[in-house]
Amino acid sequence: MLLGGELKKSLKHSLFSFIALLAVVSLEAPALASFSQQNVNIFSEEIEFLWEDDPIGLSIFLERTEERLPRFENSFKQSSVNLDVHWTLIAAISYQESHWNPKAISDTGVRGMMMLTQKTAKEMGIKKRTNAEQSILGGANYFQKNLNRLPKEIPKLDKIWMALAGYNLGFVNISLARELTLKNGGNPNLWSDVSIYLTKILIERYANETNEFEKHVQAIEYVKRIQLYYQTLSILNREKEMLLLAVN
Structure with a gap:
């Protein structure tokens, strides 16, 4: 586990890792370097502020955004095409449920990336809960179903938290x-x-x-944790989008 200065180094390493990847394939390295100097510290400080009470949790989360999330990112994006929310929210739910482990299983028998019960999986047309793509799609559609059941007059963010x-x-x-x-x-x-x-x-x-x-x-804490993961993934995703603009 990383603490203090080591944690800050880990966070900046995670933010710079995407920059380094783009630098290898991009002809716009000067623009990329300029972007990194001006913005990475800002992104790092935003994330550190969000996680100030849980630095160890941040260390684990950042490791898994590098080691696990890339494998499933396209599935999260595909699952949210017809939803009223961004794919990073579905990814945040999945991290809370399983830490992006498609083989996860609880004592109560729920399992998979989105920890679906047998009843919910059947309702969503999911045949194999430990299949990552199926689980993500089923969980995303189940979340949207809850969202649709809430009155339209509820403000969007409040509606999202209630649906969660x-x-x-x-x-x-x-x-x-x-x-x-x-x-x-x-x-x-x-x-x-x-x-x-x-x-x-x-x-x-x-x-x-x-x-x-x-x-x-634990439901109140459940919503708070997903809010944290969602905010963090949104910052990291915004960083990637700005980087792509910098090299195009």
Whole structure:
């Protein structure tokens, strides 16, 4: 594991690795060098700020964006073609679920890149959950299904966070939380309000089932972790897009 100065070196190495790859094949190395000097430190600082409470987690995440993500990136992009979200969100969900391990399996029997249950896989037309492409497509479509079930008047980001919680908990808990939020004078279209009453719903429904309760109350943290991965992947993706502009 990397800490302190070593972690910063690792982060900058990850950002520079893509630059180095382009430099080998590009005739525009001067423009590339100019870009790297002006921007890599900014990207690095943005990411370090997001992860300031979890430097070890950042080290692991960056290693896996280099070692695992490239193998599945096209599948994430293909899965999001007809979705209302960017492919980096689907990749972020997958990292939270399996750390981009297509053979991942939990104690409860969910498995694959997107950790689908047998029921969800069947519903999404997925025959083999440990097939990375099938799992990613099934998970992406299931997420979009949750997104579509939420009212159109909900702001997009709030809608995404609610759909994520529904992906993890089951949509019924989100519906109940929105109803309770409205009943108590909160705004059922804001995730910040709904998340408060979601905890109350989970206590009410699962407090007598220790294992179920522990699993479900982690949903708020689940959404926060995906937000973190999504923001980080968005920064890294923005870096790549700017680099490509610099060499064209």
